[in-house]
Amino acid sequence: MTLIFKIYINAINTEKRILVAKSTTLTTFFTAKRIASSYGSCPIGGNMNYAAAASGTVESSPRVPHHGDVSMTKPAHTDASRLEIPQQRSPEDTGSGRNEHVVRKEHRPNTEAEGELVYVLTFQLTESLAKPMNSMRERHFPKQLNRTPAHLTLFHALLHSQIAGIEGALSRVSADTKPFFISSGKPFRMRLGIGINVGKGFNRMKQVHEDLRSQWMPHLSEQDKGRWTPHWTIMNKVNEEKKVNEAFQAVEEKIVQNVLEGQAVGLDLWRYDRGAWILAKEYKFTG
DSSP, X not given: OHHHHHHHHHHHHHHHHHHHHHHHHHHHHHHHHHHHHXXXXXXXXXXXXXXXXXXXXXOOOOOOOOGGGOOOOOOOOOOGGGOOOOOOOOTTOOOSSSOOOOOOGGGSOSOSSTTOOEEEEEEEEOHHHHHHHHHHHHHHSOTTTOOSOOOOEEEEEEEGGGHHHHHHHHXXXXXXXXXXXXXXXXXXXXXXXXXXXXXXXXXXXXXXXHHHHHHHGGGOOHHHHSOOOOEEEEEOSOOOHHHHHHHHHHHHHHHHHSOOEEEEEEEEEEEEETTEEEEEEEEEOOO
16 A cells, blocks of 8 residues: 555656656746737748747848948039049840840940940931921930930941040041031831931931041941941830831931921030940030
8 A cells, every 4th residue: 555655756757857857948938929029020921040049139120221221322424534434234234124224246345354344326416307207206216225316327436545645536537527418318227126227318427427437446446437327226125026017117208398408517425334325525616
């Protein structure tokens, strides 16, 4: 009888020890959880670091950037000779999954310096030509891609490292050239858009272009070294054949009925910065 009683007492004591152990474990668990909750909730789908919470240390989450972080500034009218080269991506750094322009090999600037600033050179035209051409471009060019007015481009990628020679040549050519008459020519189909050729004044434009090209040849891109035909781009980067055909018919009818006329009165040098064209300097024809 005494032996049975002792066995019964030992069993009760063992059960008590088990209950105490369970109670201690639960107390530790909920204490840690309560402390952790005072530092913020656990991310959805994540694991709470209870050890860190209990010790009073919290790992901060990285700040998520938003549109308000980007400061937008309007470009100022700047003398090209005093321009500083901004930090910018190389034309080859096109990113992934973004609406960025992919530069073809022949269009890349002729430089070993990554991200070197480049300039675009265009003819400066009278309003009688510039305004209606730009009106057609605004009507037919994809709005999300149309960053510039309609223009006649001579060179697409003039190097900042050659800016002294560029300015000297532009000053000389503009001083030797008189304003000359030009008119719109025939519209033509491009692979993904529409262009309009220059009519009268075509040969005079070719002379100005060849004069400059011969001086800058060693530093030009493959595109700028090649054959040049002055034209206005009215539509581009449109993959819908029907839409391009309809636009071409509308432009052709307008140009046939009303040939646009005006003058080339100078040259405009534009700084190209991540897709934006910023006027650097203008050279009026004064010959």
